[in-house]
Amino acid sequence: MNISEFLTKAWSPEPGVIALAVLFLAVFIAAGGLRDRGRTALFGAGVALMVLAVVSPLGHLGRNYLLSAHMIQHILLLLVVPLFILFGMPKGAAERALSWRPAGAVMRALGNPVVAWTLGVGSMWLWHVPSIHGAAIASDRLYAAQQVSFVLVGIIFWWPVFAPVKARRLTHLRSTLYLASACLGCTILGILLTFAGAGMYAAYLNPQDAAGILPYLRNDLCITPGVDQQIAGLTMWVPGCLIYLTASMITLAQWYGSPEADVEAAAQGGGILSGRGKTV
Amino acid sequence: MSSRIPIVPESTEPLPGLGENTGLLSWVASIDHKQIGIMYLIGTLIYFVIGGLEALMIRTQLAKPGSELLSPEMYNQLFTMHGTTMIFFVVMPFLIGVGVYLVPLMIGARDMAFPRLNALSFWLFAFGGVLLYYSFFTQSGAPDVGWFAYAPLSEKPFSLNNGPTYWALGLLVSGIGSLISGLNNVVTILTMRTPGMTMRRLPLFVWMMLVTSFLLVFVIPIITSAFVMLLLDRLLGATFFTPAFGGSAILWQHFFWGFGHPEVYILVLPAFGIVSEVIPVFSRKPIYGYEFVAGSTVAIGLLSLGVWAHHMFAVGLGNVANAYFSLASMLIAIPTGIKVLNWVSTMWGGRINFAVPMLFATAFIIEFVVGGLSGVAIASVPIDWVVTDSYFIVAHFHYTIFGGSLFAIFAGVYYWFPKFTGRMMSETLGKWHFWLTVVGFNMTFFIQHFLGVMGMPRRTYTYHDMPYWGSMNLISTIGAFIIALSVLVFIWNIIVSLRKGEPAGDNPWKAWTLEWATTSPPPVYNFKLVPPVRGRRPLWDLAHPDSPDEPDAKIVTEGPNG
Amino acid sequence: MANNRMMIKFFIASESIFFLMLILAYVNFHNSVTTGPTAKSSLDPYVTGIFSLFLLASSFTVWLAGKSLKNRNRSGLKLWLFATIVLGAVFIFGQAREWFGLFGRGITISSNVFGSTFFTLTGFHGFHVCVGLVMLSVLLGLTLAGDFKGPKSDAVECVSLYWHFVDGVWIVVFSVIYLWAFL
Numbered sequence A: 001m002n003i004s005e006f007l008t009k010a011w012s013p014e015p016g017v018i019a020l021a022v023l024f025l026a027v028f029i030a031a032g033g034l035r036d037r038g039r040t041a042l043f044g045a046g047v048a049l050m051v052l053a054v055v056s057p058l059g060h061l062g063r064n065y066l067l068s069a070h071m072i073q074h075i076l077l078l079l080v081v082p083l084f085i086l087f088g089m090p091k092g093a094a095e096r097a098l099s100w101r102p103a104g105a106v107m108r109a110l111g112n113p114v115v116a117w118t119l120g121v122g123s124m125w126l127w128h129v130p131s132i133h134g135a136a137i138a139s140d141r142l143y144a145a146q147q148v149s150f151v152l153v154g155i156i157f158w159w160p161v162f163a164p165v166k167a168r169r170l171t172h173l174r175s176t177l178y179l180a181s182a183c184l185g186c187t188i189l190g191i192l193l194t195f196a197g198a199g200m201y202a203a204y205l206n207p208q209d210a211a212g213i214l215p216y217l218r219n220d221l222c223i224t225p226g227v228d229q230q231i232a233g234l235t236m237w238v239p240g241c242l243i244y245l246t247a248s249m250i251t252l253a254q255w256y257g258s259p260e261a262d263v264e265a266a267a268q269g270g271g272i273l274s275g276r277g278k279t280v
Numbered sequence B: 001m002s003s004r005i006p007i008v009p010e011s012t013e014p015l016p017g018l019g020e021n022t023g024l025l026s027w028v029a030s031i032d033h034k035q036i037g038i039m040y041l042i043g044t045l046i047y048f049v050i051g052g053l054e055a056l057m058i059r060t061q062l063a064k065p066g067s068e069l070l071s072p073e074m075y076n077q078l079f080t081m082h083g084t085t086m087i088f089f090v091v092m093p094f095l096i097g098v099g100v101y102l103v104p105l106m107i108g109a110r111d112m113a114f115p116r117l118n119a120l121s122f123w124l125f126a127f128g129g130v131l132l133y134y135s136f137f138t139q140s141g142a143p144d145v146g147w148f149a150y151a152p153l154s155e156k157p158f159s160l161n162n163g164p165t166y167w168a169l170g171l172l173v174s175g176i177g178s179l180i181s182g183l184n185n186v187v188t189i190l191t192m193r194t195p196g197m198t199m200r201r202l203p204l205f206v207w208m209m210l211v212t213s214f215l216l217v218f219v220i221p222i223i224t225s226a227f228v229m230l231l232l233d234r235l236l237g238a239t240f241f242t243p244a245f246g247g248s249a250i251l252w253q254h255f256f257w258g259f260g261h262p263e264v265y266i267l268v269l270p271a272f273g274i275v276s277e278v279i280p281v282f283s284r285k286p287i288y289g290y291e292f293v294a295g296s297t298v299a300i301g302l303l304s305l306g307v308w309a310h311h312m313f314a315v316g317l318g319n320v321a322n323a324y325f326s327l328a329s330m331l332i333a334i335p336t337g338i339k340v341l342n343w344v345s346t347m348w349g350g351r352i353n354f355a356v357p358m359l360f361a362t363a364f365i366i367e368f369v370v371g372g373l374s375g376v377a378i379a380s381v382p383i384d385w386v387v388t389d390s391y392f393i394v395a396h397f398h399y400t401i402f403g404g405s406l407f408a409i410f411a412g413v414y415y416w417f418p419k420f421t422g423r424m425m426s427e428t429l430g431k432w433h434f435w436l437t438v439v440g441f442n443m444t445f446f447i448q449h450f451l452g453v454m455g456m457p458r459r460t461y462t463y464h465d466m467p468y469w470g471s472m473n474l475i476s477t478i479g480a481f482i483i484a485l486s487v488l489v490f491i492w493n494i495i496v497s498l499r500k501g502e503p504a505g506d507n508p509w510k511a512w513t514l515e516w517a518t519t520s521p522p523p524v525y526n527f528k529l530v531p532p533v534r535g536r537r538p539l540w541d542l543a544h545p546d547s548p549d550e551p552d553a554k555i556v557t558e559g560p561n562g
Numbered sequence C: 001m002a003n004n005r006m007m008i009k010f011f012i013a014s015e016s017i018f019f020l021m022l023i024l025a026y027v028n029f030h031n032s033v034t035t036g037p038t039a040k041s042s043l044d045p046y047v048t049g050i051f052s053l054f055l056l057a058s059s060f061t062v063w064l065a066g067k068s069l070k071n072r073n074r075s076g077l078k079l080w081l082f083a084t085i086v087l088g089a090v091f092i093f094g095q096a097r098e099w100f101g102l103f104g105r106g107i108t109i110s111s112n113v114f115g116s117t118f119f120t121l122t123g124f125h126g127f128h129v130c131v132g133l134v135m136l137s138v139l140l141g142l143t144l145a146g147d148f149k150g151p152k153s154d155a156v157e158c159v160s161l162y163w164h165f166v167d168g169v170w171i172v173v174f175s176v177i178y179l180w181a182f183l
Helices: A003-009 A015-030 A037-055 A057-064 A067-088 A091-099 A101-110 A113-127 A130-138 A140-162 A172-195 A214-220 A225-257 A262-267 B024-028 B033-062 B072-106 B115-137 B163-191 B204-236 B249-283 B290-304 B308-315 B319-331 B333-347 B356-378 B381-387 B391-421 B427-453 B469-500 B538-543 C002-029 C045-070 C074-104 C113-144 C154-182
Strands: none
Touching: A015 A037, A015 A140, A037 A057, A037 A067, A057 A067, A067 A113, A067 A140, A067 A225, A091 A101, A101 A113, A101 A140, A113 A130, A113 A140, A113 A172, A130 A140, A140 A172, A140 A225, A172 A225, A172 B290, A172 C002, A225 B290, A225 B319, B024 B033, B033 B072, B033 B115, B033 B391, B033 B469, B072 B115, B072 B163, B072 B204, B072 B249, B072 B391, B115 B163, B163 B204, B163 C002, B204 B249, B204 B290, B204 C002, B204 C113, B249 B290, B249 B308, B249 B333, B249 B356, B249 B391, B249 C002, B290 B333, B308 B319, B308 B381, B319 B333, B319 B381, B333 B356, B356 B381, B356 B391, B356 B427, B381 B427, B391 B427, B391 B469, B427 B469, C002 C113, C002 C154, C045 C074, C045 C154, C074 C113, C074 C154, C113 C154
């Protein structure tokens, strides 16, 4: 199979993600999201990106050939797609949904910064334990669970920073801290993958070359298993971290843009981190 | 709480400080931030002279090809000690020291949050340096493995003498001092601000000190752990960094540069802060884009943590790793460029007064941009492979650390000397100092770019008589002696001004930040009354009640620190 | 004062980085031992696991001590501080026992990279436990002398934060050294 054939044929209809996409769209339409064009575009783009990341040849590559392709997919699902979805959420409907007590309580529990941080960074670490990742790409069900959980956990992770309802967000400087520390968590994993030496993930060492593109990857693109793992680690590390850093710069900019509410806090002698609640 | 057994006595009585007792004990036992700050400055001046003498010996040796003045062993010790001294015992403690003096004044506080820890930091710095320099008097001589002490050269089989042990111990001790100082600064800035001094009104110098202190808190432990491992290797026979016994020499490089690159920003961010204070005052304009200057500092601080491997392009990490690190390194140019733009825009259209501090600040921008541009160049892997470990690199980092940090340090000294001492520094001598420094500095280091591209390797004690090498090195050496002359002028200026300088008054530069609201030098208790803060330039608001910076701001006068 | 608690939090953050580096060094060499002792061949996860329980329990008792302080319960404070010290000391005893056992079999810091990383990591953790024990003893001594009437004390709160941190580090260290080798 040559590469253009691969690109046209290696589409894999993953039921888990498609079901999730349908669910998202249904809820979006039911909530009356279509009235706002901008948000519809964002939400639609998010859902489309989510489906594409899994269904397209990128998914096939990531599951069968290259850890680095998996990592790009992973960054998209955990960090990029949730942002689109959060920004695309219809605000009024989200407010109404959250005012329904059980939903509000659930999101309060999940959106607690400690919980959300642990889930976000933890899922990144957990799914990349070699044995678990190996099991995930071997089993259809676990693979679907992996993809779906990336998106859902991603939404939870971003919730404290960019929740559609302002009251649910962390204060700006706390968001900066939240994101910078998450960046540290993903950096360490990236460092480990980059410098661990080839062969952490046995499945990618000698993939079964069902599609017949392995010679192209190995010989033409020169992606040996070692290089593959380095690209994967560095993708998680550098672009992954840049997303966190850009977001934390945005929160910092928002802080500068917000009115000077901290005069009072300073008068109490409380600093931004002293935990007095009513700060910045 | 009255019946409480005090672990540490509460500081209800005024702390011992300037003026109470002028004996030596009042300095040694002092926990006053101003006295400690001054001791930092004196300490760094002494180390600066020592490090400078080492540089002069290096340059004298290199003045002509095939020189036999210094033995190779001595030469290795000299460049190691020169680098280590200038980075860890001059630039870094100077910036910490000037911060210790100014941060409480700038935020309207009485002292640092932990005055005793402050004194501890200083003494750890001072004795760390003594420990390092003691090695000169031992049989084994000073450390001779370069300022980054790559393993396995710094390991037992290759360095049987005790030099690297002294190196690691001295830096470990002074590093813990810096760490404590960083912790102290963070807590001070976050909790001790006077009412109204919100985070968004902090003077930019304080912002930079805050980011620097965060960096200190998070990166000093990296190098501390590496020093510990190196010491265990050398003293107890552990095998962390000895490949022959299963260790990894690359691991040392990762650990060292994981600290070493953020360290570069620790050296330069407070310098940015000094320049951001000086330029607005001498342009008679508020800083252009305060938010961008402060925000880009945070960006630099965060980015600097993830780019260390660009020091290791020649190690063989692989093309992929090199490419990513190259990309990330170049990104740092963006927030740095933003700052340069802000400084230039601040000067644009201002009524610029080229007094000595402003001269140094202006030269800082130019020299630092040169260093920054060569930095972007060597962030690109192919260029780095050509010039790495050559004099091009030497030129590059001298443009950033001398042309950058040290020029800003001189600007800061001339700017705050009146506050520290109550007397002005001589403008005439200052101008002599400035021009000699600029000429000497560029003469010494600009030509080294060419030497590097022509292939002259760094850290070799002599060289063959290749075409032009001798004459170019001679020019560089003459430049070094001009710098030495400028330093003599500088020290002479300090001595003369201390004795006969014009009285400065409280605010000779008509500056706007809080340290100028008290007498020069400030009393032990800093402020009789901290002026109300209702904007970024409290003294401007005080002098111009009709047109304050933030007309809508309410005035907060009461609070625990008021 | 908020200062003290903020200070100890940043100090703990800084210390975490220090331990992180030691752990990274351990992880880096985990698979590269070719000759000599390894975690699998030389350690006993069960005995160390049991001694670890003492350290974990001490985190609970120090929390109880803090609660007693809040309730102005002086005898409770004394009791739980004492219990914490005893539990911590038992842990240190267990570590000393393990170390001397290893020394007896000729396994030292200079044996190979496993020896280097293992003794450095557990040694620095043990050192931190000892420092914690000293601070707890000072607190206990001051309590016996009549200090800490409650309901608040920065000294007690900071030391207990530090103690929880030392505990948390051990959970990570134990997972990385023992669980990784034996699971």
